[in-house]
Amino acid sequence: MPSNCRETDASCLEMIRSIIRTHADENFKWVEVFVDFENAQPTEEEMEIYQMAENVLIDSERVLEDVSSYGDGAYPERSQLKNDSDIEALKVLMKTMEPLVARTIGYYEHASKIERIVPVLLWELSSGPLPLEEQLANKQSIAKQFARIIGFVLDFDVQKMGSSEIINDYSYFRRVKHIVYQDFDHSAVEFPQVQMFLCEQNPMLRALCNGVDSYMHAHSTIPVHNTTDVFVTIINVCRFMLSNEECLSRLTESSKHLCCRVMTGLVILYDHVDQNGAFVQNSPIDMRDVVRLIKANSAQEKANCLLAGLRFTTKHFNDPTTPKSLRQLIATR
Structure with missing residues (x-):
């Protein structure tokens, strides 16, 4: 918390955020925002x-x-x-x-x-x-x-x-x-x-x-989902930026790869924090699209490293709730 934020202000903001995030922002599919990383x-x-x-x-x-x-x-x-x-x-x-x-x-x-x-x-x-x-x-x-x-x-x-x-x-x-x-x-x-x-x-x-x-x-x-929703939202910002042609034209190769690393890191964080993890069928993260974008926007060696991160540093990848087709997609180079 920033040093200039009083404790009472922080508590008030926590309450407001808790109320709003319980009911709003339910569409995790697209976040049409360009963040200039x-x-x-x-x-x-x-x-x-x-x-x-x-x-x-x-x-x-x-x-x-x-x-x-x-x-x-x-x-x-x-x-x-x-x-x-x-x-x-x-x-x-x-x-x-x-x-x-x-x-x-x-x-x-x-x-x-x-x-x-x-x-x-x-x-x-x-x-x-x-x-x-x-x-x-x-x-x-x-x-x-x-x-x-x-x-x-x-x-x-x-x-x-x-x-x-x-x-x-x-x-x-x-x-x-x-x-x-x-x-x-x-x-x-x-x-x-x-x-x-x-x-x-x-x-x-x-x-x-x-x-x-x-x-x-x-x-x-x-609530825990207030934190995980931050991860999901940033992932969906990166997905939008890597899928929209106008955004892609504004991204350098290093920015594209940063977006891929950010998505990977936030999937791992989400999987560690959320009780059900990132790979379940009803996950708010479109994992198939994340994997597709990693493969499409990273050199093969770098993509392999990121996909290995999803396989070996997450908590729930090997859970029985992870669809076999998703495991295969992530394992396929």
Whole structure:
């Protein structure tokens, strides 16, 4: 919640939104709104929150570049060490590993920033009394920042999955550091927390889900569907933008792929939050159209990554309530 919003105002907005969303916005098929994910600029009222998110996103670019360039890490040096009892050689190796471990701790710390900014953005997108499509149209700069956060989350996790040496280096360092010294500069961070972060298959997605959980806990008087309706509405905005020829003519290739990543990320979030999930027959998300648009607007390798995300990072994909034809559609490259 923004710092300039009083608690009584927040409670009032929650009540208004709860009443309106119980009866309105029942047509989830199309949301004919163009959200400029590349060029939307904040109003004076939005500037503080927009800049908060921008600071996180600037760090996100650095973090993504860093994890993408991790490579073999300390593996070449670790593979040369024949015996952990060679203390002098171990000291040299640990000096090599210190900056790598510091980088890894930086990833963990950045996930905490994601967890903190998500509830703020969700509040801005969902708390006003307007129907959600109008709220999105009026808060384009905030929607843009939320979309970019989701895009980063998916990109980071893809890179982390392809960099097994990150967790190998960290585990090795944690196992042998006590042999060499006790005063590692980053010892203030609890190593088990970082280890748990690395053991997650999709650690940034977990941070994103935690941020949504924090938002829902902080605004427990709002029905769950008020939060999931935000996800559905943004998905349907992306569907419209990727299906309408006039909108398509305004989108760059990077914007098209961002729309695909946003749809994927929000389907995953919806599936984690909603009791029945995103894949049931009566889901408000047109999953077949989402899959069609992902395949049509992403290079095959990128589309495969997004479809794999739908298969392996959702809660309900393998439930018996998921139609077999939908499973097959998502599994088909």
